[in-house]
Amino acid sequence: MTLSSARRTPTRRHVTSLLAGAAIAGLALSACTSATESDAGAGESSSGAAPGEGATTVGFIAVGPQDDFGYNQAVHDGIRAVAETHPDLEILEAYNIPENDQAVEALQTMVDQGATVLFATSFGHLDAAQQVAEANPDVAVLHQGGLIDDTSPENLGTYYGTVYEPVYLAGIAAGAATETGVLGFVYGYPVPQVVANINAFTLGAQSVNPDVETIAVSTTSWCDPATQADRAASLISQGADVLTQHQDCTKTIIEAAEAAGVYSVGFHADASELAPQGWLAGSEWDWTELYPSIIDTVVDGDFIGSEYDANYRGGAANGNSPFVPSTLGASxxxxxxxLIDAAQTELESGWTPFTGPIMGQDGATPVIPEGTALTSDDADQMDYFVAGVTGNLAG
Known part of the structure; x- marks a missing residue:
């Protein structure tokens, strides 16, 4: 993966956080050696420098534990890459930070300890990122996965990947493997990226098995192993012989599928070692190039007006996606x-799985008309299921 300097024109759109969050409370900062009080208020920059320019300390908050075999572990791996590429930077880390005012407190604590670059890495951290950016104009604040517009602080940017692309590819593997024609999808909350993934997975499966059904069920949590096990058992009892998920911690569902003798499709991390018999495919985060690239841009004083000071999305077409396909299973x-390779080539050419005509859940009403192809920004606002998905957006 090569990070190119040529990007689409950044755009800003604002999305209010949809999540209240119910993560484990607690703040554990590491590598804290400085304690510079931030006296910049919600007004003008106090230094005259660009936000984060010349930064010596960077802070990261995550919604879950660093060893969740999924989303937050990938964040942790990205932070380790920053430590290797920027050995002179002091890095502050805080895990298990809920998507509420505790996130504001955690980020502001890092500012008070000298951080002038902040990464808020969960979808529900967007409100906190906006508040802290407004209160600290000298600080560059990056949010993972949100959408912002011109009403947002100038020193706030978002970044993510076109996650639905490798999920579509994994759907092809699932559609080809299923014998019952029923796929199970366990998800946390019906936020746009999750909805887009459920739809893309289904469309990928339908490209090889038009009659496939995806049963989507919510856990109303990013990581609740007991509820995940319950949802997995329920899906298997309904005939699902392939299970996938959009959960932060992925181990429970992968292991449940393996124990039941059904196939599994991973998410966030390569969990193939947990399912030697049933692993089909998956998608995983690789932040090891994007995090350092963002930090380089900020430290050099080039954040304002850069691709990262907006809604940056890396994808197959620009070759810079931080979300990539996992290892394919032996079966x-x-x-x-x-078929997967051919679809990957199409994605790299600029094609999107969200190319109309695509019908809604009723099978008759187009949600994406013929001749329309959704952009990544469009997909990041998706609030409907496509035909073939059983479930509702309330979970």
Missing amino acids: VTPETKA
Whole structure:
């Protein structure tokens, strides 16, 4: 993966956080050696420098534990890459930070300890990121996955990947493997990126098995192993012979599928070692190039007006996606691999799985008309399920 300097024109859109969050409370900062009080208020920059310019300390907050075998572990791996590429930077880390006012407190604590670059890495941290950016104009604040517009603080940017693309590819593997025609999808909350993933997975499966059904069920949590196990068992009892998920911690569902003798499709991390028999495919985060690139841009004083000072999305077409396909399982046939490779080539050419006509859940009403192809910004606002998905947006 090569980070190119040529990007689409940044755009800003604002999305209010949809999540209240119910993560474990607690703030554990590491590598804290400085304690510079931030006296910049909600007005003008106090230094005259660009936000984060010349930064010596950077802070990261995550909604879950660093060893969740999923989303937050990938964040942790990205932070380790920053430590290797920027050995002179002091790095502050805080895990298990809920998506509420505790996130504001955690981020502001890092500012008070000298951080002038902040990463808020969960969808529900967007409100906190906006508040802290407004209160600290000298600080560059980056949010993982949100959308902002011109009403947002100038020193706030978002970044993410077109996550639905590798999920579509994994759907092809699932559609080719299922014998019952029923796929199970366990998700946390019906936020746009999750909805887009459920739809893309279904569309990928339908590209090889038009009659496939995806049963989508919510846990109303990013990580609740007991509820995940319950949802997995329920899906299997309904005939699902492939299970996938959009959960932060992924181990429970992968292991439940393996124990039941059904296939699994991973998310956030390569969990193939947990399912030697049933692993089909998956998608995983690789922040090891994007985090350092963002930090370089900020430290050099080039954040304002850069691709990262907006809604940056890396994807297959620009070759810079931080979300990539995982290892294919041994049971994936050469024919299915060829279909996946062909679809990957299409994605790299600029094609999107959200190209109309695509029908809504009723199978009759177009949600994406013929001749329309959604952009990544469009997908980041998706609030409907496509035909073939059983479930509702309330979970």
